[in-house]
Amino acid sequence: MEFSNSYELLIELRKKELLKNKPKRWWPNFGTFEVVVGAILTQNTKWENVEKALTQWKMQNGEWRLEDIACCEPSYLAELIKPAGFYNQKSKRLITLSRNILRDFGDFESFKENVDREWLLSQKGIGFETADSILCYACGRETMVMDAYTKRLMKKHGYEFESYDEMKEWFERGVEENWDKLANFYKNDLNLCYSRYHGKIVEFMKRG
Incomplete structure (x- = not known):
């Protein structure tokens, strides 16, 4: 899997059907x-x-x-x-x-x-x-979550960041710069993109 920005990584993860049979926004009981x-x-x-x-x-x-x-x-x-x-x-x-x-x-x-x-x-x-x-x-806000799975995935592909917020900014920038290409996938809901994106990373890394 090769990518140069977070948009390309998301496209690669989308091909793998990682969230099949998972809640729409991945985290159980979203919004509660x-x-x-x-x-x-x-x-x-x-x-x-x-x-x-x-x-x-x-x-x-x-x-x-x-x-x-x-x-x-x-x-x-x-x-x-x-x-x-x-x-x-x-x-x-x-x-x-x-x-x-x-x-x-x-x-x-x-x-x-x-x-x-x-x-x-x-x-x-x-x-x-x-x-x-x-x-x-x-709360349903438009924000991307960075966790240990995300950090491990990025390190595996040669990306290391000095801080949590630097990695978060890298992910959000790639999505926002390519939002016109992604909007139809996520029904113009940026938070749906972020919640599912984070979920895809976790599910992908859990599979080893």
Whole structure:
């Protein structure tokens, strides 16, 4: 697989039908509070472990709701999310984040509409990848997520970047400069392109 920009890489990945039988925007339950939870839980663990943790909460409490987590006992939440690892730390961070969302935005819908990257990065335990995952998959923003799979793919093909944002800018520039060629694939929805692009990279790298 050869490419000189992110548009060419995307075209190569599109040929492989990597997202067959996957959700439209790749991340399960796109646009819900569960995505915020998943973005925190997936830090330093495999997604399969996150799914177990997400399911354990649902079996006990139903859907993940912002208000429920904000008033949850840390020890109770920690026990349910144990499969995701670092459960005591993640429990406290999820509760604090939920309370801060309610304090600053009032509810989850307002959060989705008004939150920005700077606010997310000011929250304890949220770095660039987690912030962009929340913006892209929970809030539907036009932003590309960089992760370990992406970094590994680029390094394999001779590309190394000095920072997260430098790699992100490389990916977004190639898409935006060629958007007229891609628009029909993604129904003129740039975020659909970014969410599926990130998903393609992850699925491709998982296949080895």
